[in-house]
Amino acid sequence: MAANDLKKPLGQNKQQSNGLSHIFMLGSLGALTLVLAGLIGWIVMVDDPTGGYPTERVDLVATLRQTAKIGVEGMRPGIKPGIPETNLNSPDPRSMPELFPNQANPNQSNQPTANNGDGIRVLDPSSPQLNDAGNAGSNQRPYKLFARPVNSDAIAGLPKIAIVVDGLGLSQTTTQEALSLLPPDVTLAFAPYGNSLARWTQKARSQGHELLVQVPMEPFDYPNNDPGPHTLLTTAKTEANKANLNWVLGRFDSYVGVMNYMGARFSADELAGSDFMREMQANGLLYLESGGSGRSRLNAIASNMNVPNLKADLVVDFQGRAADIETRLIQLETIAQENGFALGIASAFPTSVRTISEWTQSLRQRGFALVPLTTLLQQ
Numbered sequence: 001m002a003a004n005d006l007k008k009p010l011g012q013n014k015q016q017s018n019g020l021s022h023i024f025m026l027g028s029l030g031a032l033t034l035v036l037a038g039l040i041g042w043i044v045m046v047d048d049p050t051g052g053y054p055t056e057r058v059d060l061v062a063t064l065r066q067t068a069k070i071g072v073e074g075m076r077p078g079i080k081p082g083i084p085e086t087n088l089n090s091p092d093p094r095s096m097p098e099l100f101p102n103q104a105n106p107n108q109s110n111q112p113t114a115n116n117g118d119g120i121r122v123l124d125p126s127s128p129q130l131n132d133a134g135n136a137g138s139n140q141r142p143y144k145l146f147a148r149p150v151n152s153d154a155i156a157g158l159p160k161i162a163i164v165v166d167g168l169g170l171s172q173t174t175t176q177e178a179l180s181l182l183p184p185d186v187t188l189a190f191a192p193y194g195n196s197l198a199r200w201t202q203k204a205r206s207q208g209h210e211l212l213v214q215v216p217m218e219p220f221d222y223p224n225n226d227p228g229p230h231t232l233l234t235t236a237k238t239e240a241n242k243a244n245l246n247w248v249l250g251r252f253d254s255y256v257g258v259m260n261y262m263g264a265r266f267s268a269d270e271l272a273g274s275d276f277m278r279e280m281q282a283n284g285l286l287y288l289e290s291g292g293s294g295r296s297r298l299n300a301i302a303s304n305m306n307v308p309n310l311k312a313d314l315v316v317d318f319q320g321r322a323a324d325i326e327t328r329l330i331q332l333e334t335i336a337q338e339n340g341f342a343l344g345i346a347s348a349f350p351t352s353v354r355t356i357s358e359w360t361q362s363l364r365q366r367g368f369a370l371v372p373l374t375t376l377l378q379q
Contacts, residue, residue, distance in 0.1 A: 141284030143256045143308055147374040148184065148210050155369035159336035162187060162373050163356060164288065164312070166214055166259065167348045169194025169201075174348045181357040184208030187373040189259050189288075192216070192251040193228055201252040210372045211255035212288060215248050217263025227262045232276065234269040241272065245279055256374055257286030257308070260298070267296035277301045286377065290345055291315065308377050312345045317352040325355040336368060341379045 165182060166189035168175050178188065179200070188204050189212035190197060201211055216227035218234055230244040249258075258280065266272055267289070280287050280302065287302050291312040302309035313335050316328040329344070336342035346352045363370050 142254075143284060143286040143374060143377075146205075146210065146254050146256050148208055148372040150371060150375050155371065158367060158369040159333070160341040160369045160371045160375060160379065161332060161336050161363070162341070162343045162371050162376050163316075163360075164189055164212065164259070164343070164345045164373060165348050165353065165356070166212070166261075166290075166345060167191055168204075169197050171348070172196070174350060174353070175200050177350060178348050178353045179204060179207060179209075181353055182209075183357075183360050183370065185370045185372050186356070186360070187212060187256075189214050190252065190255075191261065192230070192248045197252040201254065205254050210374060211252075212257055212259050212373070213248060213251065213255050214261040215245065215258045215263075216261045217266035219262045220265045222265065225262070232263070232266055232272070234266055234272045238275050241275060242279060245276070249283065255285075257288060259288035260290055260292075260296075262292070264293040264295065267293055267298045270297055270301070273298050273301045274305075277305050277307050280307045281305050286310065286374070288312070288373065310343060310373065310376055313342050314344045315346070316344045316356070317346045317349060320349060320351055322351050322355045325352060326359065329356070329359050333366070333368060341376055343373075343376060 164187045165178060168178060168188050169190040170193065172195075175194075182188075184207050187210045190201060191214050194200070204211060216229075216231040218231055219225050219227065222231070222233070230247045232241045232244055236244075260267060266276075277287070277298065286308040287298060287310075289296055289299050289309070289311040292315075299309050299311050301307075314328055314332050316332060317325050318328065319325075325346070332342045332344045346356060360370055
C-alpha cells in the first residue's frame, strides 16, 4: 500500500467504482436489447413456423366421395419401419362386390362391410352392429371369409404347426411388439377388455394375421377367480349369457372364431355349452379350446352341431423362461411329425413373443410348415 493511500480519507475512490458499474450495466442492457431485437426481427421476417421442415398440404375433403359416410374406427398407431400397415394397391370396392357388397351399388345404404386386409372399410357410425361378425357382408361364414389364404401345394407333405398367441390388446407395448415380431401365419387372439381394439385388430389384419376373440367363461372357483366383466356363467339365464356373448363379439370384427378364457366349470356344463355353441353356429365362427380343462365338453358339443372346432396340443409357455419355451416348441414339432399337424398356444409375454419369433425363422428349414389356425380345420 502506498503512503498516499494511507493519508487519503476513506471513501474517496467510491465515485470511480460507481462509474465502472454504470458502464458494465449499460453494456449488458445493450447486449440484451440486440438479442431481443434480433429475435423479434426473425419472427417478423420469417413466415415459416415449421423452421424449414418439408411440409405438404392435403385436401381431405376432395379425396372423399360425397356419398360416403365415415366413421372413426381408431387412431393409427406408430408402426415399425418396413412393416406395411395397409396395402398400397387397395382394390376398388366396386370391382369386388363379394367383399364390399354395399359399395358395388352407390344407391345402397352404407353398412359395415367385411375387410380381408386388402381394402378400406367405410363405416357407418350409426350402425348398432358395427362389429357384428355375423353380418360380415358375405354368404361365406366368417371362419372362411377371414381365413388367411395358404398355398397348399407349397406345404403339401410337410408337418403343419399352428401357433396362437393370446392376451393381446391389454398392453399396447406388448401388442405392438407382437405385431412387429410375429410372422403373419401366427394367429392372434385378443382379449375383449383392451383399449383401441379396433385399431390394433385392423393393423393385425392388414399384416395378414387371422384373429380370434377370447370369451371369458366361468371357472370352478368363481367369483374368487373372476375372468372379468361379461363372463359367461352356468347359473345365468340363456338371455343373459347371450347378451354378454354379444358384447364380447361386438368388441371388434374380422375374426375367424373364438377361444375360451378360463372356463373350467362353464365348459363342463352340457346345457350352457350347448347354448354357447348354438351362437357359434349362428355366427359362423370356429371354436378353439385352450386345453386347460380335461372335463370340457365344448369340443364334443361343437362336433355334434357341425361347428368347426380345434383343441390345443400344448401351452408352449406354461413356464415362462426362454429355455422352457424352446423345449415345448420342440415337443410341438414332435407332435406334428407324429400326427401331421400340431397346435400350440402362448400368451403375449415379451419372452414368449421373442422366443416364438426366433423359432419360426428356421422352422421351414427344419421341414415344418407354419400355418394359420384355419388350415388345421382341413387336416
